[in-house]
Amino acid sequence: MFDNFPLWPQRASTLAGSVDALFIFLLIVTGLMTVLVFSAVIYFAARYRHRRGVPAEQIEGSTPLELTWTFIPLAIFMVIFAWGAIVYFKERTPPRDATEVYVVAKQWMWKLEHAEGQREINELHVPVGQDVKLIMTSQDVIHSFYVPAFRIKQDVLPGRYTIEWFHPTKAGTYHIFCAEYCGTQHSGMIGSIVVMEPAQYEAWMSGSPSGPLSVAGEKIFAELGCATCHRMDTQGRGPNLLGVFGKPVQLEDGRTVIADENYVRESILDPGAKVVQGFKPVMPTFQGLVSEEQLNALVAYVKSLSKPVGQPSVKTASGQEMAPKAPAKGSQVE
Amino acid sequence: MSMATAIAPPVERENYLNKEYGVGSWLLTTDHKRIALLYLMSITFFFFIGGFFALLIRLELLTPIGDLVQADTYNKLFTQHGMVMVFFFLIPSIPAVLGNFLVPMMIGAKDLAFPRVNLLSWYLYIIGGAMMVHCMLTGGVDTGWTFYTPFSTAYTNTKIVEAGLGIFVAGFSSILTGLNFIVTIHRMRAPGMTWSRLPLFIWAHYATSIIQILGTPVVAITIVLVAVERTLHLGIFDPKLGGDPLLFQHLFWFYSHPAVYIMILPSMGIVSEIISCFSRKRIFGYHFVAISSLSIAVFGFLVWAHHMFVAGISLYAALVFSILSYSVAVPSAVKVFNWTATLYKGSIHYDAPMLYAFGFLGLFTIGGLTGLFLSALGIDVHVTDTYFVVAHFHYIMVGGAVMGYLGGMHFWWPKISGKLYPEAWAKLAALIVFIGFNLTFFPQFILGYLGMPRRYYQYPAEFQILNVFSTAGATILGIGYVLPMVYFLWSMRYGKPAPDNPWNAAGLEWKTASPPTTYNFEEEPVVTWEAYNYDEIDAEQNKKEKEEVKVVG
Numbered sequence: 001m002f003d004n005f006p007l008w009p010q011r012a013s014t015l016a017g018s019v020d021a022l023f024i025f026l027l028i029v030t031g032l033m034t035v036l037v038f039s040a041v042i043y044f045a046a047r048y049r050h051r052r053g054v055p056a057e058q059i060e061g062s063t064p065l066e067l068t069w070t071f072i073p074l075a076i077f078m079v080i081f082a083w084g085a086i087v088y089f090k091e092r093t094p095p096r097d098a099t100e101v102y103v104v105a106k107q108w109m110w111k112l113e114h115a116e117g118q119r120e121i122n123e124l125h126v127p128v129g130q131d132v133k134l135i136m137t138s139q140d141v142i143h144s145f146y147v148p149a150f151r152i153k154q155d156v157l158p159g160r161y162t163i164e165w166f167h168p169t170k171a172g173t174y175h176i177f178c179a180e181y182c183g184t185q186h187s188g189m190i191g192s193i194v195v196m197e198p199a200q201y202e203a204w205m206s207g208s209p210s211g212p213l214s215v216a217g218e219k220i221f222a223e224l225g226c227a228t229c230h231r232m233d234t235q236g237r238g239p240n241l242l243g244v245f246g247k248p249v250q251l252e253d254g255r256t257v258i259a260d261e262n263y264v265r266e267s268i269l270d271p272g273a274k275v276v277q278g279f280k281p282v283m284p285t286f287q288g289l290v291s292e293e294q295l296n297a298l299v300a301y302v303k304s305l306s307k308p309v310g311q312p313s314v315k316t317a318s319g320q321e322m323a324p325k326a327p328a329k330g331s332q333v334e
Numbered sequence: 335m336s337m338a339t340a341i342a343p344p345v346e347r348e349n350y351l352n353k354e355y356g357v358g359s360w361l362l363t364t365d366h367k368r369i370a371l372l373y374l375m376s377i378t379f380f381f382f383i384g385g386f387f388a389l390l391i392r393l394e395l396l397t398p399i400g401d402l403v404q405a406d407t408y409n410k411l412f413t414q415h416g417m418v419m420v421f422f423f424l425i426p427s428i429p430a431v432l433g434n435f436l437v438p439m440m441i442g443a444k445d446l447a448f449p450r451v452n453l454l455s456w457y458l459y460i461i462g463g464a465m466m467v468h469c470m471l472t473g474g475v476d477t478g479w480t481f482y483t484p485f486s487t488a489y490t491n492t493k494i495v496e497a498g499l500g501i502f503v504a505g506f507s508s509i510l511t512g513l514n515f516i517v518t519i520h521r522m523r524a525p526g527m528t529w530s531r532l533p534l535f536i537w538a539h540y541a542t543s544i545i546q547i548l549g550t551p552v553v554a555i556t557i558v559l560v561a562v563e564r565t566l567h568l569g570i571f572d573p574k575l576g577g578d579p580l581l582f583q584h585l586f587w588f589y590s591h592p593a594v595y596i597m598i599l600p601s602m603g604i605v606s607e608i609i610s611c612f613s614r615k616r617i618f619g620y621h622f623v624a625i626s627s628l629s630i631a632v633f634g635f636l637v638w639a640h641h642m643f644v645a646g647i648s649l650y651a652a653l654v655f656s657i658l659s660y661s662v663a664v665p666s667a668v669k670v671f672n673w674t675a676t677l678y679k680g681s682i683h684y685d686a687p688m689l690y691a692f693g694f695l696g697l698f699t700i701g702g703l704t705g706l707f708l709s710a711l712g713i714d715v716h717v718t719d720t721y722f723v724v725a726h727f728h729y730i731m732v733g734g735a736v737m738g739y740l741g742g743m744h745f746w747w748p749k750i751s752g753k754l755y756p757e758a759w760a761k762l763a764a765l766i767v768f769i770g771f772n773l774t775f776f777p778q779f780i781l782g783y784l785g786m787p788r789r790y791y792q793y794p795a796e797f798q799i800l801n802v803f804s805t806a807g808a809t810i811l812g813i814g815y816v817l818p819m820v821y822f823l824w825s826m827r828y829g830k831p832a833p834d835n836p837w838n839a840a841g842l843e844w845k846t847a848s849p850p851t852t853y854n855f856e857e858e859p860v861v862t863w864e865a866y867n868y869d870e871i872d873a874e875q876n877k878k879e880k881e882e883v884k885v886v887g
Contacts, residue, residue, distance in 0.1 A: 005799045009784045019716050023783070026710065030703040037674060037699050041692065044677035048613075049684070055876075057679040058869045061619035061672075069671040070664055077660035080710050085653055087712025092649050107489070141485040142579060144644065144719060148785020151716040155645045157580070158484065159573025162646050175794065179719040179787040181478045183489060184405050187790035 012174055012195065013150035014167040018087045020151075025083065029076060091152065094165035098131035100303075102213065102296035105136065105143040105156045108185035110176060113293065115300055117210035122191030124176070126168055127201035133165040135261050135299070139292050144180035147193055155180050161261045161299075168195040217301025220294050224286070238283060239276045245306035250277040264299045349752065349849040364449035365852055370435035371750070372456050373426060376463065378819065380422040383467075385815060387415035392774075392808040398795045408791040409476040410492070416479030421501045422463055424735055425593060428600035429511055429546075430459070432742045433539045435750060437515055439843035439850065440533050442524025442859040447517040455510035462504030469496040478789060480590070483571035483582040487563040494564055498557040505550045505557075508596075512546030515539050524842070526861030530624075533841055533865055534610075534617060537624040538603025541631035545592045545599075548635070553589035556582065583645055587638035595634040597731050598698075599627055601738025602669055605691045608741050609673050611839045612688035613680030616866040619672045626665035633662040643714045652711055659709035666702050670695065681872075685837070686760035690741030693768045697733025701726060704779065722782025725775045733771055740767070740818060748832030752849040753825045759817065767814035773807025838875055840866050 011020060048056075101124065104111040112120045126132050136145055136156040145164060146153040149172075154164035178189035196204060221227060229238035245264070248256045252275040257263055266273055268290065271283035290298065346352060350367045353359075360368060391411050394402040403411065434452065438445050446452050469475065475497040477486040486494050519532075519540050559570050560582070569575025571582040610617045617623055639647055639655040647655075673695060682688070704726040707713050717723065740763075747755050777800040786797045793801070835844040842861070846854050863870065 006784055006796055007780060019712055022710060022712050023707070023716075026707050026713065030706060033703060034699060037670060038696065040674050041677060041695060044674065044680070045682055045684075045692070048677060048680045048682050050614075050681045054681060055872055056614040056681040056868065058616055059618060059675075059679065060616065061622065061675075065675070066619050066622045066668065066672075070668055073667045074660070074664050077663060077706065078657075080706060081657050081660050084656060084710030084712045084714075087710075088643075088652065088656075088715065089649070091712060091715050141489050142482060142645075146719070146785070146787060148716070153644050153715050153718065157573070157646050159579075160646070175785065177785065177787045181409075181480075181482070181485070181789040183476075183485060184409065186409070187400075187405070187787075187792045190794075 010149040012168055012170040012172060014169060015091055016151045022083050022087055094133040094163060095131045098133035098165055100133050100135060103134050103136035104139060104292045106139040107183050108189040110191050113213060115213050117212050125194045125196060125204050127198045128168055128171050128195055131167050135161050135163060137161050137292055141182050142180050143178045143182050146177040146179035147174055149174035153179055161265060171195050171197055213297050213300040214304035217297035220297055221301055239279060241302055241305050243306050245303045252277050261299050264302050265295060347847060349847060350852045351849050353852055364453055366434050366438050366446050366452060369452050369456055370431050373430040377423050377427050380418050384415050384418035384423055387411045389812060392805040395801045396805045398793050398798050400792045405791045410474040412789055413475050413478050414470055420479055421504055424597040424731055425508055428739050429542055433600060436843055437518060437539055439846060439854050440536055440841055441527050442842045443522035444853040446514045447522055448514050451510050452514055455507040458507035459504050462500045465496060465500030469493045469500060481560055483579045487560055488572050495561045498561055502554050502557045505554045508546050509550045512543035515543040524859045524861055531861060531865045534606035534623055535603035538599045538627045541627040542596050542599045544631050545596050549589040549592045556585040580646055583642050587641045591638040592634040595630055597735040601735045604738045604742035605694050608687045608691040608745055609676050610866045611837050612683045612685060613676055614868045614872055615676055615680045618675035622668055623672050626668045629665045637662055640709055643711055644718055656709055656711045670699055686757060686764055687741045687745035689761055689764040690737055693764060694734055694737040697729050697737055701729030701733055717782050719787055720782035721778040721786050721788055724788050725778035725782060728775045748836045749843060749848050751826050752832050753829030754832045755825045756821050759821045763814055763817040766810060770807050770811030770814050774804050774811050777803040838871055840868060840871055
């Protein structure tokens with residue numbers, strides 16, 4: 001109704017409702033506090049304005065009153081805190097079976113790659129009603145992936161993955177903004193999320209024939225010779241990667257880490273950082289040898305090795321037999 | 335008595351202003367009052383530079399497309415607006431001007447503990463400021479005042495190192511001021527001026543000084559690390575060199591969050607003085623107001639990562655920093671309640687300083703309450719880095735801090751200059767500032783919730799109407815800020831001479847002459863009364879008036 005003068009943002013994800021509910025609660029609570037303070041100030045200012053011969057009445061203060069207005073606000077604040085924490089927890093916990101999209105940010109564009117292989121720039125197509133998880137990294141400075149209609153925002157950092165997710169509820173086109181200042185064209189680093197009805201989405205998907213990201217990753221895995229050491233048996237110089245993703249990994253130094261996207265990434269770029277128990281730190285770094293997109297594909301491939309049997313990507317592990325001769329890669333990568 | 339002065343030849347009393355003349359007598363002075371005026375001129379200069387940048391920013395944002403300036407220029411404008419306003423105006427504003435002028439007088443001292451260090455602090459400020467001005471004239475900076483890495487260390491080609499060093503040097507001026515205040519307040523109180531008789535202005539400056547001393551070195555070393563990474567390519571913050579960009583944010587906000595309290599605490603101190611005086615009442619809950627200043631200083635150091643809820647910190651770190659952020663909101667709320675309660679059964683006068691204090695109360699309350707939104711994790715994700723944040727911190731740092739600063743300037747102007755400012759103009763200016771401020775920044779809360787990110791040179795067309803409101807408000811606000819400068823300057827020449835205590839205010843500074851002599855007091859005062867003894871002051875005044883009526887009758 002107010003296309004050119006909106007007063008409330010569009011609400012197009014499940015999180016948007018949760019955020020708005022808390023926001024409205026806060027509007028009411030702080031509105032009441034404002035009314036309370038302002039009406040007291042205005043009333044006192046008018047009622048006790050200076051009159052000749054009427055001196056001010058000196059009041060020292062009142063400890064019970066001080067305690068009251070210390071602890072009642074504190075109690076209200078704790079309610080707000082708890083509610084805010086619950087919403088945040090939801091925002092930070094992507095559902096397990098969410099569709100994955102890899103995001104690479106650079107000055108000044110968004111490159112998005114679906115796990116199914118579609119690549120897009122500054123635009124992301126997703127179906128209504130499906131959980132989508134964004135696995136994001138930056139090629140240069142810090143950016144921030146912000147979709148106001150979904151009430152989600154997450155900084156995108158160079159050198160690591162950050163995650164955010166959403167569940168779109170309404171078809172439409174929504175803004176993607178970069179929300180962390182990133183240089184000259186910061187305000188031009190915008191795009192749109194196109195939320196489509198499932199049927200339309202299927203049609204859109206079939207329009208761009210490309211293999212899944214994990215297959216691309218498998219190819220890179222072979223080309224780089226990773227398979228020489230990361231064999232599908234226990235004889236490799238590096239750990240067998242089958243079924244590793246998402247599981248805890250025992251490290252050489254006694255620590256245990258979960259093999260998540262960031263761990264796989266780190267193991268490729270900085271293999272010596274977290275060596276798996278029983279292996280030697282012999283793997284060379286691939287820093288500078290693989291692009292962010294190739295890294296994403298490799299992560300998608302490692303991930304696909306942990307999908308339940310029956311999914312195609314696990315079966316195609318034959319790729320490693322075709323591994324070309326390559327310098328021996330060290331052990332590690334969980 | 336009054337007859338006698340009328341007959342006597344109009345010889346001006348000797349005071350700190352007319353004791354000596356000439357540039358040298360100012361540039362080499364160790365008088366805290368003269369140094370305060372040096373600071374007043376310097377920060378006013380920077381305020382209008384920063385304000386000019388703000389005006390250009392608002393003009394650019396009048397339309398959704400970029401048309402007034404280039405994108406790079408716009409980025410430099412908001413960066414330099416922030417750096418100038420934060421480091422060269424807001425942080426020194428009240429402490430270095432009003433604090434410098436009043437801290438010794440309020441506690442009954444002749445000067446600060448280290449008068450030469452005080453002068454040194456002004457020179458450091460001027461050197462830092464000159465570096466900043468030189469940097470801006472020869473290319474400028476475009477990182478945002480936050481210097482986020484790795485953009486600042488590896489990607490921008492603007493003058494990061496020079497701007498950083500300017501801030502680094504100015505930081506030492508801030509440290510020295512804080513150090514001077516702490517020593518002065520501990521060691522130089524007049525006999526009888528016990529801790530619980532200190533004006534709340536002093537308590538506020540004491541708390542501020544603690545932050546200046548503990549916080550500023552951290553930002554100083556952070557800036558050095560940025561310079562080192564940028565020039566020597568040592569990997570500290572840039573992941574490409576093996577550094578951690580979040581480390582920078584932790585270090586930066588460890589200072590820059592408490593820095594907000596450097597700006598607002600002194601303002602709170604001023605408001606306590608003004609509300610008490612113009613209600614003719616002792617401040618309600620004196621001890622709680624004093625303690626709340628200290629607790630803000632302490633808790634203020636424990637909340638820095640609430641600027642980083644979407645930056646990539648862990649879920650649990652976010653929970654901790656959120657709950658701690660609410661803990662710092664409590665003492666602020668306590669202050670607001672105590673000021674409100676002070677009005678109760680008072681005898682309230684509506685002079686210009688009181689109007690500014692009312693303005694402070696309104697704007698600070700809105701600024702503080704919107705802080706509750708930002709500390710709520712779930713909401714912060716949506717509104718952080720949007721105009722909601724811009725509006726929130728302007729309500730605190732401009733609405734609150736500058737309103738308090740202007741209130742204080744009006745309240746103590748008769749003491750500083752020995753002249754009265756034109757009351758009607760001052761009331762008008764207070765009203766214009768209040769209206770202009772709200773029109774500028776309130777629409778930005780809505781813009782932020784709609785999702786307009788900050789630091790945007792261009793924006794989607796649906797945000798335009800609210801931006802037009804904001805720009806309109808900014809021009810009104812600009813007029814409101816220019817007015818006081820004009821009539822203060824006017825009053826120095828044409829204003830009526832001020833009596834020693836025009837407000838009948840409590841506080842030792844009002845027992846000096848207007849303007850005071852170089853050593854403030856004829857003889858060392860001995861304090862035998864409690865702070866804010868307005869009942870005694872007014873009773874005495876009544877008695878005097880009655881006697882005069884009798885004599886005349």
